[in-house]
């Protein structure tokens with residue numbers, strides 16, 4: 319990796335913009351295919367939304383971290399890079415806090431509620447699983463009822479399905495607060511179905527033992543770090559791309575690009591891979607401008623927003639109380655929380671999430687008030703001891719210039735069926751790759767890796783170079 323602010327001019331086959339999991343996967347495959355590659359990264363580090371930070375001696379995964387069994391592209395990459403995983407700690411009782419603050423210990427994946435609500439949640443889960451089974455995560459807009467499903471908000475659909483408010487709150491919790499990190503009135507049923515289909519089923523989304531199954535020893539940022547290490551000096555840090563000049567070329571030639579980044583970096587290439595969150599694409603000046611369709615579709619995508627909070631204690635005190643650390647409270651400030659103790663660490667770490675409108679609400683407070691409110695919420699789950707961590711940390715991706723939200727981008731109402739089919743369509747020599755464009759693994763590292771492989775394969779084929787067997791798939 320190179321960090322320099324000196325002017326540099328390079329000629330390569332492919333310029334990759336963004337050194338997250340998608341960009342580095344694409345660059346790795348392209349290089350394996352015998353093509354020359356340069357990666358231009360805006361930040362002073364690689365990994366994008368994967369980042370391990372050390373805060374007052376505590377090692378914290380402040381971005382993406384969990385791996386689930388369906389994420390086969392990510393699992394193949396972990397294998398290839400020699401990375402190992404460990405299960406999320408889950409021995410003991412989970413905790414549920416309801417609207418009036420009553421705390422209930424429970425086991426299994428069904429949140430405690432009265433039998434009628436439990437039956438309604440189970441029925442809704444069945445309805446959603448059946449709908450999800452009809453959705454191809456790579457082409458949700460091809461569902462026969464796509465338009466209607468995309469014009470209806472998830473909130474309105476739930477209201478139409480059941481008059482049991484608690485059942486609606488529980489189902490919305492797993493799609494809105496826990497996944498898309500937008501209020502349920504702000505995204506469509508089709509978008510919710512894509513989210514679930516990308517993980518195999520709706521039942522997978524509501525089961526933390528599936529979707530939050532394992533973590534990587536040493537942190538998930540090891541993936542981009544190791545990929546970048548292999549790419550060596552071809553990864554240039556601190557080089558935000560401001561302008562992309564492109565020409566579609568004529569006939570077979572397929573065009574060319576010139577990427578201009580800070581510090582006088584100019585990279586001429588036959589192809590470009592833009593591997594960044596699609597909401598950031600309008601920050602790049604395209605010359606000539608992107609076609610109308612792309613200009614429009616990028617305006618119909620927006621990032622969700624969630625604050626990931628870590629609290630580190632001298633010991634994982636909740637375990638002594640027979641608690642697994644897994645906690646849900648749809649009406650709590652932290653709607654979900656988990657034991658996030660690092661592998662082999664004697665200290666105990668809790669992670670909690672404050673999503674969408676609640677994140678807006680707490681961000682209007684001072685840092686001290688915010689900390690107090692968040693720890694109060696954790697204390698509702700784990701008791702008074704939760705109020706006294708030795709390290710407290712909030713990761714606010716919304717303020718990060720090169721991400722601007724968390725976890726990822728999704729369409730507004732109606733946007734998915736209207737524009738989704740063009741999300742990944744290349745424009746002349748310019749291709750797009752990101753977890754937020756994925757089908758399987760959508761909004762997850764697995765999807766980022768899949769998109770990286772996909773664009774690399776297409777570009778290698780276009781430039782008539784076979785991708786060798788052995789490239790992780």
Ligand SMILES: Cc1cc2nc3c(=O)[nH]c(=O)nc-3n(C[C@H](O)[C@H](O)[C@H](O)COP(=O)(O)OP(=O)(O)OC[C@H]3O[C@@H](n4cnc5c(N)ncnc54)[C@H](O)[C@@H]3O)c2cc1C
Pocket residue numbers: 335336337338339340341358359360361364365366367368380381382383384385557558559560593594595598602626713715720721723724725726751752753754761762763764766
């Ligand atoms: C708090 C949080 C928790 C998450 N939890 C999980 C989880 O547990 N499991 C999971 O699988 N996923 C999780 N995710 C999602 C996952 O981290 C992302 O889906 C994935 O890392 C995205 O990878 P990417 O390469 O597509 O995009 P990014 O990681 O966003 O990478 C894009 C890169 O492009 C760079 N860039 C942007 N603009 C420019 C420019 N103009 N010029 C040059 N470079 C530019 C950025 O700096 C960045 O490095 C989480 C995300 C967050 C934020």
